[in-house]
Amino acid sequence: MKKLKQLKTLLLSTLTAIVIIIGCQAAVEDLTGPSALGNILGIQGLFGGAGIPNDGASQATIRVEVYTTQNIPTEGATVFLTTTLGTLTASSLTTDASGTATTTLTSGTTRGTAYVTATVDNVSATTAVPII
Secondary structure (H helix, E strand, C coil): CCCHHHHHHHHHHHHHHHHHHHEECCCEEEEECCCCCCCEEEEECCCCCCCEEECCCEEEEEEEEEEEEECCCEEECCEEEEECEHHHHHEECCCCCCCCEEEEECCCCCCEEEEEEEEEEEEEEEEEEECC
């Protein structure tokens, strides 16, 4: 009986830790494709806590991934980015040998949700970054 209670406590602690970790960064929320050129696109917003403050200086990292339908990273893909709130360091990125590229979203002074959209070839993917 005591071991069962310990197991329940361990499982609850593990579940709580997983929920906290997931809450600290968005998952690849929108995975789309394949594009006309056979690429799959994913986007992820990385930020701590519940979002980034609306102080005009706080930042979130925006990471995009491009790979083929055979899960091979696509090097040299041009990805175009837009946002509904805040500003992006770059509006166009080129993926590296691992098929990834990153930029930074800087908050503005307006509260809300920044929807950052990445487009490669003819497909788009969107992630949400709360600005609080």
